Amino acid sequence: MVKTAVLMATYNGEIFISEQLDSIRQQTLKPDYVLLRDDCSTDETVNVVNNYIAKHELEGWKIVKNDKNLGWRLNFRQLLIDVLAYEVDYVFFSDQDDIWYLDKNERQFAIMSDKPQIEVLSADVDIKTMSTEASVPHFLTFSSSDRISQYPKVYDYQTFRPGWTIAMKRDFAQAIADNWTFGANISHDNLIETTASIIGNGYNLNESVGVHIRYGGNASGNSKFVLNWKSPKTQHITGLKTFVDFYETMQKVVNKYQNDVALNxxxxxxxxxxxxxxLSLIHNSAFVIKNWRLYNSNSGRMRDLLFAFKK
Incomplete structure (x- = not known):
């Protein structure tokens, strides 16, 4: 029998997590396992979840609290490692503060089981803003005439849809976990969706599967790379190191399927x-000019030139 698991990373979510737990528990395709990993919350998140599990007598549900704070990116990495110890065929990611429609997993599972070429399937969302400071993400528009669309091949640090819409087959989850080293502080959704776009096994369900709730402080996979002229050079270098980790991890996974010259x-x-x-201002500036065409945007060029002047 096919088995599914839901992975949720938690942090200080006591106020809103119960509503999302309800939408997981009430799925028309019941998950066999729901694994939660708490990243050292300072509120009652862990107790709220444990009480919820006890109240509803939920077998296969479990929350573990990290010994130390990992950050949400590496917390999701650890969840991927956790789930591979179980006999599961499909993995679904979940955030703690969004709401799934009750047939979300069933719809995604039906498509993926019917189409073996799909190993990663994201989906559209409805967006609800909770404050005037909340940002509204802009996503790639897929064809409205098709129920599912294949990801276009991209090589940038980006996503097509929020990470909590991702459904993934076990073999691909294994490939990601095997090649994602602990020090690589990258976003799971960026890594999974971009890698799948290159391999050709990633698709989007062009239907809403839940409500993406935006607060003033939603975590974003790309927020650590939003710099300005006041940012220290160390932050710039850390961001570039993350890009290297991202492409190294992708290359290892992609090489299991094919050799991609552009990725290399x-x-x-x-x-x-x-x-x-x-390096020095002169050497750094010379690199930018020499490799001008290799940058994917003017912002990348200007960023490197700006920080070349900093020490």
């Missing part, structure tokens, strides 16, 4: 870019 070239560029960022 992008990784080589990002490695050289990182090393150039540590």
């Amino acid at each position: 070239q992008r990784l080589a560029f990002e490695k050289e870019r990182l090393e150039a960022s540590k």
Whole structure:
């Protein structure tokens, strides 16, 4: 029998987590396992979850509290490692503060079981803003005439849809976990969706599967790379190191399926870019000019030139 698991990373979610737990518990396709990992919450999140599990007598549900704070990116990495110890065929990611429609997992599972070429399936969402400070993400528009759309091949640090809409087959989850080293502080949704776009096994369900709730302080996979002229150079270099980790991890996974020349070239560029960022103003500026065409945007060029002037 096919088995499914839901993975949720938690942190200080006592106020809103119960509503999302309800939407998971009431799924028309009941998950066999729901694994939660708490990243050292300072509120009552762990107690709220444990009480919820006890109240509803939920077998296969479990929350573990980290010994130390990992950050949400590495917390999701650890959840991937956790779930592979179980006999599961499909993995669904969940955030703690969004709401799933009750047939979400059933719809995604039906498509993936019917189409073996799909190993990663994200989906559309409805968006609800909870404050005037809340940002509204902009997603790639897929064809409204098709129920599912294949990801276009991309090589940037980006996502097509929120990570909590991702459903993934075990073999692909295994490939990601096996090649994602602990020090690589990258976002699971960026890694999974971009890798799947290159391999060709990633698709989007062009139907809403839940409500994406936006607060003033939602975590974003790309927020750590939003810099300005006041940001320290160390932050710039850390961001470039993350890009290298991202492309190295992708390359290892993609190589299990195929050799991608463009990905290899992008990784080589990002490695050289990182090393150039540590050099003098003259050497760093020379690198940018020499490799001008290899940048994917003017913002990347301007960023490197700006921080070349900093010590």
